[in-house]
Amino acid sequence: MDFAFTEEQEMLRDTVVKLMAKHAPREALRKWNKERRYPEEVYQAFIDAGLLRLPFPEEVGGLGASALDLALVVFELSRVTTDVSMAFGGSVFCGLNVYRKGTEAQRAHWLPKLLSGEIKFCIGISEPDAGSDVGNIHTYAVRDGDHYIVNGQKLWTTGAGLKNSVICAYVKTDRGAHYRKGMTHILIDNDMPGVELRKLDMLGRRTVGTYEVFLKDVRVPADRVIGGEGGGWECLMGGLQYERAVSSAGNCGGAQAVVDLAVSYARERVQFGQPIGSFQAIGHMLADMETELEAGKLLTWRANWLVSRKRDALREITHAKLYTSELYARLANMGVQIMGGYGMNEEYDMERHLRDSRSATIAAGTSQTQRNLIANLMGMKSKT
Numbered sequence: 001m002d003f004a005f006t007e008e009q010e011m012l013r014d015t016v017v018k019l020m021a022k023h024a025p026r027e028a029l030r031k032w033n034k035e036r037r038y039p040e041e042v043y044q045a046f047i048d049a050g051l052l053r054l055p056f057p058e059e060v061g062g063l064g065a066s067a068l069d070l071a072l073v074v075f076e077l078s079r080v081t082t083d084v085s086m087a088f089g090g091s092v093f094c095g096l097n098v099y100r101k102g103t104e105a106q107r108a109h110w111l112p113k114l115l116s117g118e119i120k121f122c123i124g125i126s127e128p129d130a131g132s133d134v135g136n137i138h139t140y141a142v143r144d145g146d147h148y149i150v151n152g153q154k155l156w157t158t159g160a161g162l163k164n165s166v167i168c169a170y171v172k173t174d175r176g177a178h179y180r181k182g183m184t185h186i187l188i189d190n191d192m193p194g195v196e197l198r199k200l201d202m203l204g205r206r207t208v209g210t211y212e213v214f215l216k217d218v219r220v221p222a223d224r225v226i227g228g229e230g231g232g233w234e235c236l237m238g239g240l241q242y243e244r245a246v247s248s249a250g251n252c253g254g255a256q257a258v259v260d261l262a263v264s265y266a267r268e269r270v271q272f273g274q275p276i277g278s279f280q281a282i283g284h285m286l287a288d289m290e291t292e293l294e295a296g297k298l299l300t301w302r303a304n305w306l307v308s309r310k311r312d313a314l315r316e317i318t319h320a321k322l323y324t325s326e327l328y329a330r331l332a333n334m335g336v337q338i339m340g341g342y343g344m345n346e347e348y349d350m351e352r353h354l355r356d357s358r359s360a361t362i363a364a365g366t367s368q369t370q371r372n373l374i375a376n377l378m379g380m381k382s383k384t
């Protein structure tokens, strides 16, 4: 068993650390958060550094990196900000779906645009009546010649309002069929006639933004269906597992930032004539935080290692997603406790982590649904 990253992986990690130090300093992050503005210039820096190209095969202009390589990148991006890095994740995960399920012509059309930064991708699954129960989506597309007419509403679509964002929407094309058959994946530009966006006031993800998307008689060319009519469920499931594996690294990156902040604060903050870290109560909290973080990282690296080797890893991915999402939220909460009043103040970064970490146990599948899945894999019967 080899737990070390390769020299190339360490170099990649170093590149991302330097990129984020240059383009996303703390003061700027606080400002973007306050203004609820997405820094397009940081996304451009991701493009310029070739980060978007990493996981795509060379035949489509990618660099052929593994899921583990990508996880390492996402760890370091999220160590600075899980919020700003979400646009990167959304584009990569949806782009990989286009690569996996798209035709040659669709790959040739969409991937160069994505990898050059001309467009971004975001994912539109959830709706007001369809969250965990994905099959209950109501957004509907009707074929009309060489177009589909799409009507409905998406909710919580992360990054839908960013510049040149294309919504990778999941819609019903056959209301009578079981959702595994009647669901279709279609790409809708965020500025097509009939698309209306509303940025939601959310606890976290304030820069990338979480949007409500209204679709009224949107005419979408039929060649924007990825994976064929009725092939949406396969697109969704194939992409979700990869997303959960890699985004577990994002949870760990956020949790790492929390531990780093808490440790440096506990060393510097003096009360009763000594650094608060020397009080056993605080020292033990830090010890628990670091230990749990290491456990989360091991689950994450293993899941991504398995994905990189194309092994069946549903169970390991789900362990990593469940554990690391709860880890980030739990550790951010402890971090606030360690920093006292300063932990709640916007001049410090801990409150941002507390807010941003909260979505980890909800987005891309709640903790409850992850537990349902693990219990199912353990032989416990459940309908979901």
Ligand SMILES: Cc1cc2nc3c(=O)[nH]c(=O)nc-3n(C[C@H](O)[C@H](O)[C@H](O)COP(=O)(O)OP(=O)(O)OC[C@H]3O[C@@H](n4cnc5c(N)ncnc54)[C@H](O)[C@@H]3O)c2cc1C
Binding pocket: 122, 123, 124, 125, 126, 130, 131, 132, 133, 155, 156, 157, 158, 159, 202, 204, 205, 210, 359, 362, 363, 364, 365, 366, 367, 368, 369, 372, 384
């Ligand atoms: C910040 C943020 C960003 C998001 N970004 C996106 C995005 O980009 N694209 C997108 O499509 N969606 C996105 N989502 C939506 C997200 O995937 C859903 O919120 C999530 O799937 C849960 O759905 P829901 O909110 O409707 O909750 P519900 O499904 O209504 O669940 C409510 C509660 O009931 C529990 N529950 C539901 N069913 C079961 C069950 N069978 N067993 C046990 N407990 C159950 C849930 O765990 C939860 O605690 C985002 C959400 C958030 C918070």
